Amino acid sequence: MKMFPFKEMLEREGIIFSFSGSISQPVLAGIGETIENEFDSIDLDPNMIMKIFAVFTEQMQNVMSYSKERREHRDNHLTSPGICVVGMNDKGKYYVASANIMDVKDEQKVSEKIDHINSLDKEGQKRYYKELRRSGKGVHNRGAGLGFLEMAKRASEPLDYQFTTLDKDRSFFEIKVYI
């Protein structure tokens, strides 16, 4: 492994933070705090920092809850391998991206969910969010099924996602959210 080409790629993509490895709540809290402090030190608008932090948190908790490679620990704690990145594109727009392995069976459900969110305008997304929150239709033992909507609320562009099929059981899921 040569680090220099890796560094060049990070620079080319405008990557400010990157992490690949086991994602857990303490990792999320640690990186989240680092992101907040770093952006605060360059006097980025606190509302922008909050948006980046919120999207990052939803993505990391999605990886922990929905990855096919997640592992259960005591007291309903989960960890899962995943990748997360915070960067800025060449037009000066911040983005938050993440990736993990999903079950092929979940591909359609996730695609439909995100496509539906992307088809709505901001008002529609807000109504859908409130409707889901009220009905509790997306609720499971760790979440409310509101994560993608929460990201969309903070996004300035449609949620950009992709599945790459690895084999008959596994699919590589990636999502990129422009703030």
Add this chain to the structure above:
Amino acid sequence: MKTLTIEASKYTPEIEMNAENNILSIKGKSYPENTFDFYAPVMAWLQEYFAQEDLPKVTLNMDIIYFNSSSSKLFFDLFDLLEEAHEKGKEICINWYYDDENESAEEAGEDFKEDFEGMDFNIIKK
């Protein structure tokens, strides 16, 4: 009833459900990974608390800097529990505090207020 106190952590708020002065408060950040597990004692406490007869006026102070989507659902359910108590005649006041700089906390408060129109729900700038 005994007062319920939970200390803040990096990703969970400071909670005090005070049965002496009838002031309930949740203050800080809320993004646990197991939101429903984390708040289960709080919800259980509230259920028992509101089952009491002859409660004086109850105030809930919410001062939340940031919360994740599962906490959003949890807070909805918590307000729902309060609304039910309110409909049974309990006098309840909800104060939602936000920092002037924190647009999303202000918006979130307004969204909850819309959902609980029948309640005494105040959005207060700190």
